[in-house]
Amino acid sequence: MKSPIFYAIPAFIILVLLEAYYGYRKKKNYYRLNDTVSNFAMGIGSQISGALSKGLIFGLYIYIHNHFALLTLPRTWWAFALCLVLFDFLFYWAHRLSHEINFFWGAHVAHHQSEEYNLSVALRQSWIHNLIAFFIFLPLPILGFDPLTFGIAAGVDTLYQFWIHTRAIGKMHPLIEYIFNTPSHHRVHHAVNPKYIDKNHAGVFIIWDRLFGTFRVEDDAEEITYGITTQFKSWNPVWANVHYYVEMGEKMKQMKWTDRLRMITARPGWLPEYLGGFQPVKEVDKEVYTKYDADTSALFRVYGTVQFIITLAGSIVYLDHFASITTFYKWFFASILTVSILIIGGIFERKKWTVWAEVIRLMLVLAALNSYYYYWYNHWLTIVEIVSAAAFAVFMVWFVISVSRHTEEEGRLA
DSSP states (O other): OOOHHHHHHHHHHHHHHHHHHHHHHTTOOOOOHHHHHHHHHHHHHHHHHHHHHHHHHHHHHHHHHHHHOSOOOOSSHHHHHHHHHHHHHHHHHHHHHHHHSHHHHHHHGGGGOOSSOSGGGGGOOOSSHHHHHGGGGTHHHHHTOOHHHHHHHHHHHHHHTTTTSOSSSOOOOHHHHHHBOOHHHHHHHTBOSGGGTTOOOOSSBTHHHHHHTOOOOOOTTSOOOBSOSSOOOOOOHHHHHHHHHHHHHHHHTTSOHHHHHHHHHSOTTOOOGGGTSOOOOOOOOTTTOOOOOOOOOHHHHHHHHHHHHHHHHHHHHHHHTGGGSOHHHHHHHHHHHHHHHHHHHHHHTTOTTHHHHHHHHHHHHHHHHHHHHHHHOGGGHHHHHHHHHHHHHHHHHHHHHHHHHHHHHHHHHO
16 A cells, blocks of 8 residues: 555645745745755655665554554544544654654754755655654554554644645634644744744644643744754755764764763753763854855756656656565665665765766666566567667766866856
């Protein structure tokens, strides 16, 4: 069974385009191309990693449900409603711990790196967080909620959180604001302004934050700054998922062994006293603050965008056929798609290594597509060979010209 998120992908794309158009008409800069591509790339990687790990996660859920369930709950509307409420309660704690413990924050930080706040940010998800935090939801199979009920509840909770990632909707009716998580509440959660740090962790029901002391109302008089406290200056999706752990490792090299162990469970910002003690979040200096924007030539931007659209389409096809392809091709195509979004991020960052990496990637995609059709769809092979070879030639020439033009532009500016 495919994830509910998979079926919602077309709606996500349409709503992102509508919000971007609305922002354009209202002359509000909700979107930047490189940031949006980065958010979608993170979403692609998250869906791929989710597809590859789904068997492990649901296998564990099924095993616990079959062997340790205390109750046998029916598949009724009230069981689903109860499961949704309990799932959201556990989500609150999983989310809160992901902000209060270094080990979990290292996985969750990827979601907060964007310095914009729009619907595409909802798609910017960690590739490893579900594997790390899934144990928090294990009370649900023990209580007797079957895997299907759990899966639908998890899907509904996740889908709900998509629409709250927007600046286009202001505060809503007070009753809605009191009970439910809204765009206003979630803007607070994504802010780096010190008074907003680690607030509003709810998924659907903001009442959890009100009950457990982590609620903060949005101040209309103060402009929110989005992102993380130390700017993530990269469009690299792989680095986005591991950079915090690498930075933790560098800090731990300077610590005593006991403090290294404490660092794993400490709150983000904690350091031992001999390294300066806890580092509080500082106010953003609006006079010097600028959003990260490693821009490149127009031809490069268009090329990177076209490759991203093709990769996005390829990832949708991959997820749609995931159950029917062999294990080898599951991992083979997952690797190619991951390498693709990595290189596209490098193109938007003007990385020199992309010059040879993109050529290799194009050859890999050509070989992968043709080998797959050779073994499994032989009657389409000739058409695929002709179309893919033509596309390969066009993209190769286009990329070489883009590199040449970009080099010329840099030479003129030097």
